Amino acid sequence: DVKVTQSSRYLVKRTGEKVFLECVQDMDHENMFWYRQDPGLGLRLIYFSYDVKMKEKGDIPEGYSVSREKKERFSLILESASTNQTSMYLCASSLFGAGNMNTEAFFGQGTRLTVV
Amino acid sequence: SQKIEQNSEALNIQEGKTATLTCNYTNYSPAYLQWYRQDPGRGPVFLLLIRENEKEKRKERLKVTFDTTLKQSLFHITASQPADSATYLCALGANSGYALNFGKGTSLLVTP
Numbered sequence: 001d002v003k004v005t006q007s008s009r010y011l012v013k014r015t016g017e018k019v020f021l022e023c024v025q026d027m028d029h030e031n032m033f034w035y036r037q038d039p040g041l042g043l044r045l046i047y048f049s050y051d052v053k054m055k056e057k058g059d060i061p062e063g064y065s066v067s068r069e070k071k072e073r074f075s076l077i078l079e080s081a082s083t084n085q086t087s088m089y090l091c092a093s094s095l096f097g098a099g100n101m102n103t104e105a106f107f108g109q110g111t112r113l114t115v116v
Numbered sequence: 117s118q119k120i121e122q123n124s125e126a127l128n129i130q131e132g133k134t135a136t137l138t139c140n141y142t143n144y145s146p147a148y149l150q151w152y153r154q155d156p157g158r159g160p161v162f163l164l165l166i167r168e169n170e171k172e173k174r175k176e177r178l179k180v181t182f183d184t185t186l187k188q189s190l191f192h193i194t195a196s197q198p199a200d201s202a203t204y205l206c207a208l209g210a211n212s213g214y215a216l217n218f219g220k221g222t223s224l225l226v227t228p
Contacts, residue, residue: 042220056215092159
């Protein structure tokens with residue numbers, strides 16, 4: 001059974017802390033993504049990676065960075081957590097198919113982060 | 117800018133009826149479109165993918181249509197059941213290539 005696993009289901013951090021959200025996939029997928037999901041705003045792409053050590057900014061990268069040192073692991077880093085980063089964070093992976101077409105994305109269970 | 121629009125109002129239907137959800141998009145030239153289901157507190161789960169040269173795709177009680185002229189996809193659930201209650205998201209590949217952009221989703225409630 002294919003899996004995307006996020007390190008924490010719930011997390012509470014203090015303002016100003018450096019926060020690491022970890023994501024691991026076991027499907028040998030090239031692409032990995034970090035989204036955040038907020039009520040009324042839907043899923044918004046923060047960063048994605050199409051290969052090891054490669055990363056691209058999504059729509060809302062400010063205040064975040066990422067790391068992909070190994071193909072199966074994609075980490076999201078909140079450099080200095082702020083209350084407006086309280087959200088549900090979702091990691092996903094996909095296989096890059098032929099014809100420049102992504103196949104289906106597999107999502108992790110999500111990390112609900114609260115910054116106090 | 118690229119936009120994906122789904123009906124923000126929840127759709128309430130009676131068990132056994134057909135649910136129809138709409139996804140409209142602008143400033144995309146998508147090669148494909150995907151539909152996902154999301155239950156509260158969980159990550160989205162892939163349902164169907166339809167390519168630009170396909171008019172219709174079916175999977176069990178699910179049917180998706182894709183009209184690139186109207187820039188619209190319709191998602192149908194026939195013989196709906198209370199277990200179909202969830203939020204349904206459509207997704208398009210961004211013109212830049214790799215990433216998937218999602219609509220905000222439509223909540224479906226199927227009552228017995």
